[in-house]
Amino acid sequence: MTIHSLDIQCTQCHSKEHFKTGHDDNEDSIEKAIEQFHGKTQIQVRSIIRKHKIDNAEYGFALFACPQCQILYNPYSVKVEYDNIMLFQPFHKCQRCNTTLVKATDPIKTYACRKCGKKQLHINE
Ligand SMILES: [Zn+2]
Numbered sequence: 279m280t281i282h283s284l285d286i287q288c289t290q291c292h293s294k295e296h297f298k299t300g301h302d303d304n305e306d307s308i309e310k311a312i313e314q315f316h317g318k319t320q321i322q323v324r325s326i327i328r329k330h331k332i333d334n335a336e337y338g339f340a341l342f343a344c345p346q347c348q349i350l351y352n353p354y355s356v357k358v359e360y361d362n363i364m365l366f367q368p369f370h371k372c373q374r375c376n377t378t379l380v381k382a383t384d385p386i387k388t389y390a391c392r393k394c395g396k397k398q399l400h401i402n403e
């Protein structure tokens with residue numbers, strides 16, 4: 279997996295945002311990606327790796343959106359399944375309204391510009 283870049287521009291106010299998805303080639307295991315996690319998340323992931331059997335781990339930059347404000351975010355997210363039934367998946371919060379972010383899976387034009395709030399974003403190819 280490599281990192282994909284996404285340049286998004288608002289056709290209304292012309293502000294640009296740069297997003298990334300995926301993770302670096304050298305972060306091919308969760309052990310190697312651990313430095314990407316911050317604070318409590320890193321401590322928890324370390325502890326899970328040490329004490330439990332990891333079944334599946336997904337991690338990397340991903341596009342999230344606030345269901346309230348429709349603003350896009352680009353956190354380095356992680357999801358670890360372990361011990362057959364356990365799931366570790368920290369939530370990301372909107373910095374404006376503190377709502378829990380959800381994965382952004384809709385077309386980019388359905389999301390709002392961080393600056394002007396208009397839903398006129400498009401991807402610069
Ligand atoms: Zn705008």
Ligand SMILES: [Zn+2]
Pocket residue numbers: 344345346347348372373374375376377
């Ligand atoms: Zn919000």
